[in-house]
Amino acid sequence: MKFLKKLDTNIWISDGDAVSWYGMPYTTRMTIVKLRDERLWVHSPGKIIDEMMTEVKSLGQVSYLVSPNKIHHLFINDWINIFPNAISYSSPGLRDKRKDISFDKDLSDSPEKEWEEEIDQIIFKGSSVMEEVVFFHKKSETLILTDLIENFHPDHFSGYKKILAKITGIVSPNGKTPIDWRASFIFGKKEARKSLLKILSWKPKKIVISHGECIYSNATEFILKSFKWVGLTKG
Numbered sequence: 640m641k642f643l644k645k646l647d648t649n650i651w652i653s654d655g656d657a658v659s660w661y662g663m664p665y666t667t668r669m670t671i672v673k674l675r676d677e678r679l680w681v682h683s684p685g686k687i688i689d690e691m692m693t694e695v696k697s698l699g700q701v702s703y704l705v706s707p708n709k710i711h712h713l714f715i716n717d718w719i720n721i722f723p724n725a726i727s728y729s730s731p732g733l734r735d736k737r738k739d740i741s742f743d744k745d746l747s748d749s750p751e752k753e754w755e756e757e758i759d760q761i762i763f764k765g766s767s768v769m770e771e772v773v774f775f776h777k778k779s780e781t782l783i784l785t786d787l788i789e790n791f792h793p794d795h796f797s798g799y800k801k802i803l804a805k806i807t808g809i810v811s812p813n814g815k816t817p818i819d820w821r822a823s824f825i826f827g828k829k830e831a832r833k834s835l836l837k838i839l840s841w842k843p844k845k846i847v848i849s850h851g852e853c854i855y856s857n858a859t860e861f862i863l864k865s866f867k868w869v870g871l872t873k874g
């Protein structure tokens with residue numbers, strides 16, 4: 640397959656072109672999990688490309704369209720139009736932000752019954768500006784994050800953008816939650832710690848992220864390093 644890359648049993652990623660985020664080139668990534676009943680769970684649906692869609696359809700039936708946080712919504716409407724029978728899920732705050740998208744359901748702090756046996760989920764809490772829904776694909780032991788870790792290759796940015804990316808904290812191998820979002824957790828560290836402990840309890844082996852390099856080894860160590868700002872040792 641040209642567009643979809645198989646990561647492990649029943650899980651694929653597809654890397655998309657960069658979209659501009661405050662002038663920064665943000666490459667995008669979509670993740671697809673095939674559930675036991677051949678239904679496809681699509682996380683952060685990417686830009687529609689005909690050839691890619693042929694590959695997607697060859698895997699199974701697109702059934703669940705998942706927007707993991709309120710800034711990941713660019714292409715979901717296109718998918719809803721192509722797959723009118725798929726169930727679409729809003730992340731916290733997105734339904735109000737994108738009133739033009741008619742989401743079927745809202746993601747919550749526990750896995751939806753449609754996928755609870757195969758994918759766990761929580762809302763990463765503690766921020767005053769945005770809550771991301773975090774997923775764990777049990778079979779492949781993969782943590783699926785969106786923006787909570789951004790981890791761009793050091794050569795991805797150039798010039799002043801490179802300096803900005805470093806200050807923001809999103810350069811590999813030290814990628815983490817961007818500094819502005821981190822700042823919004825100032826009164827919510829305790830809740831963030833609770834969310835982080837739940838993530839660690841899953842014991843992920845791999846981490847798929849939406850922007851930059853995924854983490855394929857020593858995932859727990861990476862999480863502990865990346866989320867140092869949460870202050871886990873403070874209890």
Ligand SMILES: [Fe+2]
Pocket residue numbers: 710711785786849850
């Ligand atoms: Fe993002």
